[in-house]
Amino acid sequence: MHLIFLGPPACGKGTQSAILEQKYGYYHLSTGDLMRREVATGSELGKTIKLNIEKGVLAASEIVNELLKKDVENHKQMSILFDGYPRKIDQAKFLDSVLEKNKDTLKRVFYFDIDAEELFQRILSRVTCNACGAVYNLRTNPPKEDGVCDSCGSHELVRRGDDNEEILKNRIQSFFEETAPLREFYQKRGILSVINARAPVEIVTEQIINAL
Ligand SMILES: [Zn+2]
Numbered sequence: 001m002h003l004i005f006l007g008p009p010a011c012g013k014g015t016q017s018a019i020l021e022q023k024y025g026y027y028h029l030s031t032g033d034l035m036r037r038e039v040a041t042g043s044e045l046g047k048t049i050k051l052n053i054e055k056g057v058l059a060a061s062e063i064v065n066e067l068l069k070k071d072v073e074n075h076k077q078m079s080i081l082f083d084g085y086p087r088k089i090d091q092a093k094f095l096d097s098v099l100e101k102n103k104d105t106l107k108r109v110f111y112f113d114i115d116a117e118e119l120f121q122r123i124l125s126r127v128t129c130n131a132c133g134a135v136y137n138l139r140t141n142p143p144k145e146d147g148v149c150d151s152c153g154s155h156e157l158v159r160r161g162d163d164n165e166e167i168l169k170n171r172i173q174s175f176f177e178e179t180a181p182l183r184e185f186y187q188k189r190g191i192l193s194v195i196n197a198r199a200p201v202e203i204v205t206e207q208i209i210n211a212l
Contacts, residue, residue: 004082007112008175010122011197017083027078031085034067087179109186112197130156
């Protein structure tokens with residue numbers, strides 16, 4: 001019984017995916033991960049994907065569809081949690097066709113509801129430890145002692161580069177432009193649950209579990 005997590009970058013769906021994977025045995029299918037893996041192989045396809053990621057634009061549907069189809073085939077015995085896919089209506093229809101072929105269906109689609117302003121604030125308050133790479137959010141997940149890394153004690157907690165922020169802002173923008181219509185698409189089908197993604201992590205999990 002498969003699920004989709006629909007939501008903009010930094011909405012917390014990565015955290016929730018990890019929880020569902022660990023506690024409920026879902027296979028977490030992240031198209032972002034699939035693409036990063038393809039990039040790592042150094043293939044021609046991987047090079048094209050790398051270019052798109054650097055520019056902060058969405059990969060072409062054909063590329064993502066191809067990677068997705070293969071991965072669904074490899075995990076068809078499991079309950080799959082789709083994260084970051086579909087992003088557009090044509091991808092949603094493609095996913096339907098892939099699942100139908102396996103006589104499979106979607107159980108539920110979760111829309112992580114949060115506005116762009118809140119996301120920008122979250123991104124701006126992210127800091128990374130220069131020494132060990134630990135990531136904190138000064139608003140939602142600050143280090144125990146102000147300015148000191150919990151894991152290694154370093155005082156070098158720095159914000160991400162501006163380039164990175166620009167890319168993230170672009171991705172958030174395109175989410176609201178291109179992905180939002182999917183909400184209506186799944187609502188009409190009667191399988192959409194809207195989650196309040198501004199709530200603390202445990203409350204978000206609770207909302208998801210209650211709707212399953
Ligand atoms: Zn550290």
